Structure formats: structure tokens, C-alpha cells
Amino acid sequence: xxxxxxxxxxxxxxxxxxxxxxxxxxxxxxxxxxxxxxxxxxxxxxxxxxxxxxxxxxxxxxxxxxxxxxxxxxxxxxxxxxxxxxxxxxxxxxxxxxxxxxxxxxxxxxxxxxxxxxxxxxxxxxxxxxxxxxxxxxxxxxxxxxxxxxxxxxxxxxxxxxxxxxxxxxxxxxxxxxxxxxxxxxxxxxxxxxxxxxxxxxxxxxxxxxxxxxxxxxxxxxxxxxxxxxxxxxxxxxxxx
Numbered sequence: 266x267x268x269x270x271x272x273x274x275x276x277x278x279x280x281x282x283x284x285x286x287x288x289x290x291x292x293x294x295x296x297x298x299x300x301x302x303x304x305x306x307x308x309x310x311x312x313x314x315x316x317x318x319x320x321x322x323x324x325x326x327x328x329x330x331x332x333x334x335x336x337x338x339x340x341x342x343x344x345x346x347x348x349x350x351x352x353x354x355x356x357x358x359x360x361x362x363x364x365x366x367x368x369x370x371x372x373x374x375x376x377x378x379x380x381x382x383x384x385x386x387x388x389x390x391x392x393x394x395x396x397x398x399x400x401x402x403x404x405x406x407x408x409x410x411x412x413x414x415x416x417x418x419x420x421x422x423x424x425x426x427x428x429x430x431x432x433x434x435x436x437x438x439x440x441x442x443x444x445x446x447x448x449x450x451x452x453x454x455x456x457x458x459x460x461x462x463x464x465x466x467x468x469x470x471x472x473x474x475x476x477x478x479x480x481x482x483x484x485x486x487x488x489x490x491x492x493x494x495x496x497x498x499x500x501x502x503x504x505x506x
Contacts, residue, residue, distance in 0.1 A: 315401070318357075324364040325357065329376065331401040332383045333357050337434045339408035349443045351434065359437030378429055382415075389414070389423075442501040451501040453493075458486035 315327040322330060337351030344350075364372050383400045390396035391407035400408065415427035438444055445451040459482050467475045496502065 322361040325361045329379050330357050332379050333360050335401040335408055339412050340431060340434050341438050347444060348447050351438055354438055354441035354444050356434060356437035359440050382430060452498045453491050454496045454498045455487050455491055459484050
């Protein structure tokens, strides 16, 4: 050992090293605390605090159902130009069935679109108080204003994303029997004719042995124009959305 403290240095450096280690330890504790709080906040922000849906969906998670319902009612609100609102028209059910019918890759892309609109308020907040909240947690006026800002944005990608979301919601809204009845576009009930093509070709996606017509089943369609106020097709005549 060397004189005056040996290999470890002078005795006065030992308290300094201990003090430095204590500072580093406190800094690590605070860092871990901040990271833990961010993880908890992120978990709550992205996954927790959503209401339980009124019905069970095959594809839509509660967070996705909340986003779809909030965005759809912002585009087609209660008291709008057409009487049924989006929630009254059952848009969430249509979107769920639409997702269920899509290939896996397309389904993932639409789910990412939902995540984008739900949490993009962190970058593009809604006007008014606490505009950074999740989209589904905003009030009706904030949702409408925020979607309008997406549609009028100078950023082309924002406008494309909004057009994609609006297209999905519009398909669901216009696919509702309640909306078609309100618009006077619900199909009427009539006896469909059976022509030669019905004897040769099955329904789309079905095998040939599913053809259920024989030559003697041929029949002509209605001989008179349909009454626009006549009975509706059974699938569109009920009260269900």
C-alpha cells in the first residue's frame, strides 16, 4: 500500500464516493418511480376505464366499441338530418360484423385506425377543457369539432385517415334498416321472378348442388309497378335497427 491512503486514495475521498453513490441511488429510485407511473398511466389510457358494451361483440373490444359509438354519433348525431342517430341505428354492430368478415391483415389496419383516433388527442387535442382526453371521453361538441378539424387539416394523412373512418361509419349507418326506412329506401316486398339463369347458377359463394329451382319453377315478376307505399321486405319492416 501507498502512504497517505493507499490504493483506495486519500481517506477524504471515501465520504465523497458514498455521497455520490447515494445520489445515484436516489436518482435511480425517482427514475423507476416515474417509469412506473408512466406505465400505469399508459395502461389506464389505452386499456382501462371503458364501459362494458350493452351487447357482446365478436370482434370489437370495449375500447373499440366506445370509440366507434362516440365517432359515429359525432358524424350522425341525435336530432340530425335523418332521425335515427348512429347509436340508434346500431352502427357498432355493423362495424363488428364488418371486422369479422375481413381478412386478418385488414382487420389489424382498421384496429390501428381506431387506436389513432382514440389517442391522437395527445398530439391534436380537441378544443375546450381537457381536450387531450381520449376521444370517447370528450363531450359531443368536442368530438364533432375534432373530427371536423381532421377533415379540414392541412396534413393530407390526417384527411385520409378521417375519410377512412367516415367511410366505415357511413357504411354501417346506411346499412341500417331503420335508416333506410327513414330515407324511404328500404326495399319493398315482392315475389322475385325465377328465370333461366336461376336454374343454371347457384347463389354467389355456394356450390352447384345448392340450386333449388327446376324448370317448372319458372315464374315472371310483378306485372304492375310496385306501390312505393306498399309493404316492406320482412328484413326491413321491423323495429330493430
